[in-house]
Amino acid sequence: MPVGRIAEKYGVHRSTATAHLRRRETPAPAAGLDRRQRAEALRLYREGLSLREVGRRMGVDRKLVRAALVAEGEEIRTGLT
Incomplete structure (x- = not known):
C-alpha cells in the first residue's frame, strides 16, 4: 500500500x-508505478483528469504519475498539474 x-x-x-x-x-x-498502475494512470489522464487528480485517486504524488506517463510516451498537457 x-x-x-x-x-x-x-x-x-x-x-x-x-x-x-x-x-x-x-x-x-x-519507486514508480507497476504496469497495472501505469495503465490505470494513463486511462484516467486520457479521460481528462489532471496529474494531481490522478495522483490523488491512486494515492501517489503527481510527479510520480507524470514520470510514469512520460515513460509510457504520453504527451503531458500544459497548464495542468
Missing part, C-alpha cells in the same frame, strides 16, 4: 507514516 494511503487511512502525515514504517523495518515499496 502506498505511504500516502497509509497516512490517509490512519489520519497522519506522510512523514509520520514513513517514520513508523522505518522504525518497524518495513521494506520500502519500489
Whole structure:
C-alpha cells in the first residue's frame, strides 16, 4: 500500500507514516508505478483528469504519475498539474 494511503487511512502525515514504517523495518515499496498502475494512470489522464487528480485517486504524488506517463510516451498537457 502506498505511504500516502497509509497516512490517509490512519489520519497522519506522510512523514509520520514513513517514520513508523522505518522504525518497524518495513521494506520500502519500489519507486514508480507497476504496469497495472501505469495503465490505470494513463486511462484516467486520457479521460481528462489532471496529474494531481490522478495522483490523488491512486494515492501517489503527481510527479510520480507524470514520470510514469512520460515513460509510457504520453504527451503531458500544459497548464495542468
